[in-house]
Amino acid sequence: MIIGAGPVGVTAALLLARRGIRTVVLERHQDVYPLPRAVATDDEVRRILQAAGVGEEFAAIARPANGLRLLDARHRVMAEFRRSEHGRHGYPQTSMFDQPELERLLRDALARRPECELRGGVEVTGVGPDPAGPVRVTYRDEDGEHHLWAEAVLGCDGAGSLTRDAIGAAWEDLRFEERWTVIDVRTKADVRCWEGVDQVCDPHRPATFMRVGEDRYRWEFRLQEGQQPVRELIAPWLSPSYDGDFDVVRETQYTFRARVADRWRSGRVFLLGDAAHLTPPFIGQGLCAGLRDAHNLTWKLARVLGEGADERLLDTYESERKPHARHAIRLAVAMGWAMTGGQDGAAALRRRILAAACRIPGLTAAAGRDLSPPLTAGPLVRRRTRKGLAGTHCPQPWVALDGRRGRLDELLGDSFTVLTAAEPGPSLRALAHGLGVPAIPVTDLRDDGTLAAWLRAGRADAVLLRPDRVVMDVVPAGRHDFTDTAAWAPLLHTTRSPRPSPRTVENSLLRSSTE
Known part of the structure; x- marks a missing residue:
């Protein structure tokens, strides 16, 4: 449910x-x-x-963005945090x-x-x-x-x-609460933008601006006494002489909070x-x-x-x-x-x-790098060093396998996978067989070298990928197998059968009644 x-x-x-x-x-x-x-x-x-x-389908509606810029009160660039159009996951690092x-x-x-x-x-x-x-x-x-x-x-x-x-x-x-107004506009005006997000670092009028679509833009302003009309608020981004179409799709107020x-x-x-x-x-x-x-x-x-x-x-x-x-x-x-x-x-x-x-x-x-740091060590992340691969995501290049070509995840499926730098030995094959998953040398995937370079940089001869493509365990270079399977194997396997619902109707996990 x-x-x-x-x-x-x-x-x-x-x-x-x-x-x-x-x-x-x-x-x-x-x-x-x-x-x-x-x-x-x-x-x-x-x-x-x-x-x-x-x-x-999402690719057809998404628009890559350059990243984030910090502007001062006069809209001069203080810093740029660039985001690549080719991130490690196989997509632009930022999309609108x-x-x-x-x-x-x-x-x-x-x-x-x-x-x-x-x-x-x-x-x-x-x-x-x-x-x-x-x-x-x-x-x-x-x-x-x-x-x-x-x-x-x-x-x-x-x-x-x-x-x-x-x-x-x-x-x-987590001690943050501010009232902001959010304005979405559709216009054919020549709006000044850099195809990324601008943060205006102005204590009197902090603001955020971004281009969302071909003719759609968003502004966010912190609320203050005597709020100005929309046209005045966004005037710094428009030509002073512009007097054309200007459709406010939405104007609303939010309280931004930080809570867990x-x-x-x-x-x-x-x-x-x-x-x-x-x-x-x-x-x-x-x-x-x-x-x-x-x-x-x-x-x-x-x-x-x-x-x-x-x-x-x-x-x-x-x-x-x-x-x-x-x-x-x-x-x-x-x-x-x-x-x-x-x-x-x-x-x-x-x-x-x-x-x-x-x-x-x-x-x-x-x-400007990934905003998603490695997972901390735990039952499903066997981290041995802070800079190891465990807890990080496997990159996703285009690969070819068994006569098919596609993104890595599409060819691997939805379960666990063992990726190896070379042909897997008997112990790795036995572990993969026990999990019911493939053990695949990265050379068999015929990518652009991304996966082999990733394993070398992580000093790994093999990795065990979870279904969410997080590295669960690593075979360090020079070793032959995973050394800590006892820490995670009991969580994935059990001698009991899946528990059926005592209220099963027509093989469904769900039943409804009306009063």
């Missing part, structure tokens, strides 16, 4: 469907929310959309898009999956445990009140999450996306974090539900994702205070320090 049919909820349903898990998605709206909200994504998240089966378009293509994909059912126009009123095991979800629609029992519930129901309240989670405040839920799980009930964390938008990671949640959790949940894996596997969702989300939020808060100047007496000092730091050779290039 998935509560909420926004991008996070629908992506989770699609990822589960690829692994044979049936879902019902409950959504209060009948159609997608028509106005733009999220506008930016990164290459890792584009790889997640590829895994969900909508990679090519229109959220309603993304939601429509996700829902179209959902409608094509027989494992998924979307019920719109409903109001979820309760989430709670059932004595027999499954979780009971109560909702209302025009026909009355209904109950559904599910083997697991994913709360993708936003900042005001009922699911979060149901599991007794509370917000941890103190718990993300109670039994088989989970929080994802804004139900679990809130971030200011300054580094464009709000929606990205939610889609990372879905990618991290769904393969683990599918392995538990469909293959009878140990329940402890689900503990790794929060332990891996919460530090990641907290890192992104703190970075966004730091960028917000430093770049927009804040509202306190130290604002000018911070701006001077920032300007000086941006002149340090290599700093802006380092800051």
Whole structure:
């Protein structure tokens, strides 16, 4: 059961469907929310959309962006944080898009999956445990009140999450709260832009600006007394003589907050996306974090539900994702205070320090790299050195295998994979056979050398890739096999059979009743 049919909820349903898990998605709206909200994504998240089966469709609506610039109050460039058009995941490191378009293509994909059912126009009123095991979800629609029992519930129901309240989670405040106005405009004007994001570091009028589409732009301004009309606010980006078309698609006010839920799980009930964390938008990671949640959790949940894996596997969702989300939020808060100047007496000092730091050779290039650091060591990440490959993502070049050519993930499938620098020995083949996964020399993939160079740089003879393409374990150069399989193998295998639902009807994991 998935509560909420926004991008996070629908992506989770699609990822589960690829692994044979049936879902019902409950959504209060009948159609997608028509106005733009999220506008930016990164290459890792584009790889997640590829895994969900909508990679090519998203490419048709996405627009690569150059990165981020810091401007002073007079719009002079202080620093540039460039983002490449060819990231390690096989996509531009930053892409702009229109959220309603993304939601429509996700829902179209959902409608094509027989494992998924979307019920719109409903109001979820309760989430709670059932004595027999499954979780009971109560909702209302025009026909009355209904109950559904599910083997697991994913709360993708936003900042005001009922699911979060149901599991007794509370917000941890990361000490950032500001009111901003967000303005989306459609115009044919020659708007001054660099095909990236501009942050205006002006303590009196901090602002964000970006081009979203061919004729669509977004401005964000921190609210203050006596707010100016839209045309006056965006005048610095327009020619003074321009008096043509100017369509304000949306103008709304938001309170930007930084928060993390103190718990993300109670039994088989989970929080994802804004139900679990809130971030200011300054580094464009709000929606990205939610889609990372879905990618991290769904393969683990599918392995538990469909293959009878140990329940402890689900503990790794929060332990891996919460530090990641907290890192992104703190970075966004730091960028917000430093770049927009804040509202306190130290604002000018911070701006001077920032300007000086941006002149340090290599700093802006380092800051422009991936916003997703390696996962910390844990049951599913066997990190031995801080600079090793474990916990990082495998790059995704174009490859060829068995007469087919495509992106790496498309050819590897949805399960674990062992990649080796040379022909695998007997012990590696035995481990791969035990997992039911292939052991593939990277030379057999006939890529452009990316994978071999990646293994050499990580001093690895082989790696074990998780279904989300994170490196779980490494065979160091000169070794012959993984040396710590006892730490993670029990989580992936069990002697018991998958637990069937005691309320199964027509082989479904879900049953409903009407009162």
